[in-house]
Amino acid sequence: MTHQHFDIVVSGGGIAGLTAAAAFGQAGFSVLCVDPTPPVTERDVAGSDLRTTAFLQPARSLLQDAGLWARLEDHAAPLQTMRIVDAGGAEPKPRVIKDFDAADISDLPFGWNLPNWLLRREMVAHLNEMPTVDLRLGVSSTDLFTRQAEARVQLSDGTTVTCKLVVAADGRNSTIRQKAGIDVKTTRYGQKALALAVTHPIPHENVSTEIHRSGGPFTLVPLPDFEGKPSSALVWMERSARAHELFDLPEEAFNAAMTERSCTLFGPLTLASRRTIWPIISQIADRFASERVALIAETAHVVPPIGAQGLNTSLGDLKVLLDLAVEQPDTIGGREILAKYDQKRRSDVAMRIKGIDLLNRASMAQSPILRNARAAGLQALYGMAPVRKMLMQMGLGAK
Known part of the structure; x- marks a missing residue:
C-alpha cells in the first residue's frame, strides 16, 4: 500500500496548530494539518470560542512571516x-x-x-489557499509509529500518512503525546x-x-x-x-x-x-520531544490566562522549532534538532509557569x-x- 508523504504533519487545528501549518507551509515545507472538530467561525452560535488572544510583539512578527497578519490586522484592537x-x-x-x-x-x-472564533475563520481561509498545506478538518490522529527515518501517523478516516516530523498541537489531552509515551505534571487550582x-x-x-x-x-x-x-x-x-x-x-x-x-x-x-x-490548570510535559515528534502549545504546557502568556508562549515554541527546521531543512525531525528544541524551550517554559503560578496564587488570596x-x-x-x-x-x- 502506498502512503501519502509530507514533510510535516501538524496534529491539531487550534490557533497554535493552524499557525504552525501556515508558518511551515510558508517556509516551503509540505504540511498536513488535521483536527477532529471543524472550528466554529461565527461569533454568536453554539460552540464558538468567545475567548480572545492578545498577540504580543514577537507573536505578531511570526504571524507576519507566516502570511497571516494581513488577514488579521484590520480586526485587531x-x-x-x-x-x-x-x-x-x-x-x-x-x-x-x-x-x-x-x-x-x-x-x-x-x-x-x-477574538478566537475570528482567528480560526481567517486562518482556515488562508490555509485553504496555500498550495503547500493540506488541511483536513473532521479528521484526527489516532495512532503513531516512529522510527529513525520517519514517522507514520494513522488517521481517523482509515488512511495512513508518513512524514519527517509530527508537530503535536492536539491539546492538553493529546493523543500524540500519549502515543509518544510522554507524561505530564498537572496542577489544579x-x-x-x-x-x-x-x-x-x-x-x-x-x-x-x-x-x-x-x-x-x-x-x-x-x-x-x-x-x-x-x-x-x-x-x-x-x-x-x-x-x-x-x-x-x-x-x-x-x-x-x-x-x-x-x-x-x-x-x-x-x-x-x-x-x-x-x-x-497548569501543566507541563516531562519533555517536549521524542523520536520524530515535537510538542508545542497546550500539548507541551498549559498556564492560567494571566498576562497574555498562554498562546504567546505557544508561538514561542513554534518560532524555535521553525527556525531550527529552516536552518537544517534536510534534517527536520532528526534527533539533533529535536534535542535542541527540547533544551531551548522546556527550561524557558518551566520558568514562566512558575512565575504565572505565583501570580495566580497571589491573585487568589x-x-x-x-x-x-x-x-x-x-x-x-x-x-x-x-x-x-x-x-x-x-x-x-x-x-
Whole structure:
C-alpha cells in the first residue's frame, strides 16, 4: 500500500496548530494539518470560542512571516497600556492602580487583541489557499509509529500518512503525546474562568485592565466597538463554586455582579455575548520531544490566562522549532534538532509557569494580610523603574 508523504504533519487545528501549518507551509515545507472538530467561525452560535488572544510583539512578527497578519490586522484592537488594579480592601474599590505603558520600551503597542472564533475563520481561509498545506478538518490522529527515518501517523478516516516530523498541537489531552509515551505534571487550582464579551459606556482607550481582589484576576481586554459601543473581552477567574454561581445568574444580576467586580472603572458592564466557562490548570510535559515528534502549545504546557502568556508562549515554541527546521531543512525531525528544541524551550517554559503560578496564587488570596502584601508588592515593583522595565520586557518575551 502506498502512503501519502509530507514533510510535516501538524496534529491539531487550534490557533497554535493552524499557525504552525501556515508558518511551515510558508517556509516551503509540505504540511498536513488535521483536527477532529471543524472550528466554529461565527461569533454568536453554539460552540464558538468567545475567548480572545492578545498577540504580543514577537507573536505578531511570526504571524507576519507566516502570511497571516494581513488577514488579521484590520480586526485587531491594539493594547497600548497594561493596567494593574488592586482592589483587595474591605470594599471592591481600587486601592492601587498602576499603568505599564508600552511607550516606555517600544514604539509599538504591547500587543493586539483578537477574538478566537475570528482567528480560526481567517486562518482556515488562508490555509485553504496555500498550495503547500493540506488541511483536513473532521479528521484526527489516532495512532503513531516512529522510527529513525520517519514517522507514520494513522488517521481517523482509515488512511495512513508518513512524514519527517509530527508537530503535536492536539491539546492538553493529546493523543500524540500519549502515543509518544510522554507524561505530564498537572496542577489544579480549583478555579474556573468565565469568558465573554461586554460593552461599557466609558471607552477602554486601548488599555488592558487586570483587577485583583480574590478568587483570581478579573481582566478586561480591548476589542473593537460592538454595535456602536465600546467593547472588551472579559476573563473572570474565580474559585469553581463561585464561577458556576456566576455562570447561572440571570443576565441582569450577572451584569450587576460584573460591574461591582470591575470597581465600575468603565461604568456599568453589559453582557454582549454568551457566557462560556473553562477550567484553570497548569501543566507541563516531562519533555517536549521524542523520536520524530515535537510538542508545542497546550500539548507541551498549559498556564492560567494571566498576562497574555498562554498562546504567546505557544508561538514561542513554534518560532524555535521553525527556525531550527529552516536552518537544517534536510534534517527536520532528526534527533539533533529535536534535542535542541527540547533544551531551548522546556527550561524557558518551566520558568514562566512558575512565575504565572505565583501570580495566580497571589491573585487568589482571600485573607486581608495576603491582600495587603499583594498591594504592597505592586507598589514596590512599580516604584523601581529598572524592575518595571524588566517586567514589561519579560512580558513581551524579550530576554
